[in-house]
Amino acid sequence: MDFEKLFAEQLDTLRNEGNYRVFAHLERHCGGFPKAKNHGDGAKRDVTVWCSNDYLGMGQHQDVLNAMHETLDKCGAGAGGTRNISGTNHYHVKLEEELADLHGKDAALIFTSGYVSNWASLSTLGARLPNAVIVSDALNHASMIEGMRHAKCPKAIWKHNDPEDLDRVLSDLPANATKIVAFESVYSMDGDIAPIREIVEVAEKHGAMTYLDEVHAVGLYGPRGAGIAEQEGLMDRITLIEGTLGKAYGVMGGYITGSRNLIDFVRSFASGFIFTTAIPPAVAAGATASIKHLKQSDSERMLQRERVAQLRAKLDAAGIPHLPNPSHIVPVMVKDPVKCKQISDILMQDFGIYVQPINYPTVPKGTERLRFTPTPLHTEADIDYLVAALGTLWSQCALARAVA
Numbered sequence: 555m556d557f558e559k560l561f562a563e564q565l566d567t568l569r570n571e572g573n574y575r576v577f578a579h580l581e582r583h584c585g586g587f588p589k590a591k592n593h594g595d596g597a598k599r600d601v602t603v604w605c606s607n608d609y610l611g612m613g614q615h616q617d618v619l620n621a622m623h624e625t626l627d628k629c630g631a632g633a634g635g636t637r638n639i640s641g642t643n644h645y646h647v648k649l650e651e652e653l654a655d656l657h658g659k660d661a662a663l664i665f666t667s668g669y670v671s672n673w674a675s676l677s678t679l680g681a682r683l684p685n686a687v688i689v690s691d692a693l694n695h696a697s698m699i700e701g702m703r704h705a706k707c708p709k710a711i712w713k714h715n716d717p718e719d720l721d722r723v724l725s726d727l728p729a730n731a732t733k734i735v736a737f738e739s740v741y742s743m744d745g746d747i748a749p750i751r752e753i754v755e756v757a758e759k760h761g762a763m764t765y766l767d768e769v770h771a772v773g774l775y776g777p778r779g780a781g782i783a784e785q786e787g788l789m790d791r792i793t794l795i796e797g798t799l800g801k802a803y804g805v806m807g808g809y810i811t812g813s814r815n816l817i818d819f820v821r822s823f824a825s826g827f828i829f830t831t832a833i834p835p836a837v838a839a840g841a842t843a844s845i846k847h848l849k850q851s852d853s854e855r856m857l858q859r860e861r862v863a864q865l866r867a868k869l870d871a872a873g874i875p876h877l878p879n880p881s882h883i884v885p886v887m888v889k890d891p892v893k894c895k896q897i898s899d900i901l902m903q904d905f906g907i908y909v910q911p912i913n914y915p916t917v918p919k920g921t922e923r924l925r926f927t928p929t930p931l932h933t934e935a936d937i938d939y940l941v942a943a944l945g946t947l948w949s950q951c952a953l954a955r956a957v958a
Contacts, residue, residue, distance in 0.1 A: 612804030674826025680705025773802025
């Protein structure tokens with residue numbers, strides 16, 4: 555068997571379809587975000603990053619850096635292993651206390667990433683709760699789907715953001731089913747926001763637990779940055795809230811929050827927690843500092859919203875089509891995988907603008923896009939330059955303009 559040929563053939567298929575992923579070789583500037591150095595083609599060139607999930611630039615915030623430096627000097631680099639083997643570091647405990655307070659829950663548990671927190675938690679709940687059925691929004695993230703797959707319990711899919719269909723699906727389940735309704739608050743590709751109140755009301759009607767992924771909302775929404783559920787006054791009605799430390803909080807890691815028994819249940823049975831090396835103490839300290847800052851500071855959130863509104867208005871004026879949504883995510887629609895990649899490449903090479911093309915399988919074929927995430931640290935001049943570049947390429951690629 556020629557394994558190399560098998561690998562190469564499937565990679566060639568990806569390239570021919572315009573879906574082959576190329577990673578930008580970037581070096582972030584400490585204190586210079588959203589600027590970075592592009593190391594592509596053996597040269598170093600300055601670029602402006604427009605697609606980072608460091609939504610508020612907290613990865614560069616001095617409070618976060620100071621906390622990490624101080625803890626690195628105190629504790630060294632790594633955690634030393636799993637928390638079961640090497641013990642729970644003091645900074646892990648402090649972070650979990652901060653997260654529980656953020657979401658108004660009894661307890662929290664941190665993981666190495668948001669991906670791991672989703673698949674470990676959902677798989678544990680689905681595998682160990684009696685007669686479990688996970689009822690999933692049709693557009694849930696790959697990490698949630700992976701958790702459902704590992705749970706090996708029945709699952710049911712409801713139409714995206716459709717509480718009436720959720721009600722129908724839950725009504726069709728056996729009376730003895732332990733129902734777990736899993737959904738997100740902000741969906742990262744279209745930027746739409748779930749009708750959380752209506753979903754919770756349907757789940758409560760059927761005695762179902764609710765599992766809410768807030769990874770693209772924590773830090774960004776709500777009076778203290780706890781997410782859409784906080785903004786809507788619904789945190790106390792959600793059974794489990796999952797989030798990340800690697801986006802708006804600017805560090806890395808994932809977490810869940812909930813009742814003390816729920817968190818202890820996942821801690822005691824989730825292999826993705828038990829057998830994984832804990833995040834470094836310095837990372838935990840940096841995340842704690844970021845959460846504390848955003849609990850009391852609203853200026854980053856307000857300026858980000860201003861930048862998002864400015865970008866949308868200028869795209870409209872230039873006739874560049876983008877999906878309308880109430881979130882901070884601005885999907886500019888290209889709808890062609892080859893042209894999407896081509897525009898991304900030219901923006902990087904000729905204009906010093908980095909935005910990653912989003913193609914299948916991340917989004918359905920025919921909905922290819924450039925996903926822009928303006929931050930408080932982008933300037934109005936950055937926005938003007940970006941929109942002018944997009945206008946030029948829209949003409950060169952003969953793409954349709956939006957009609958005002």
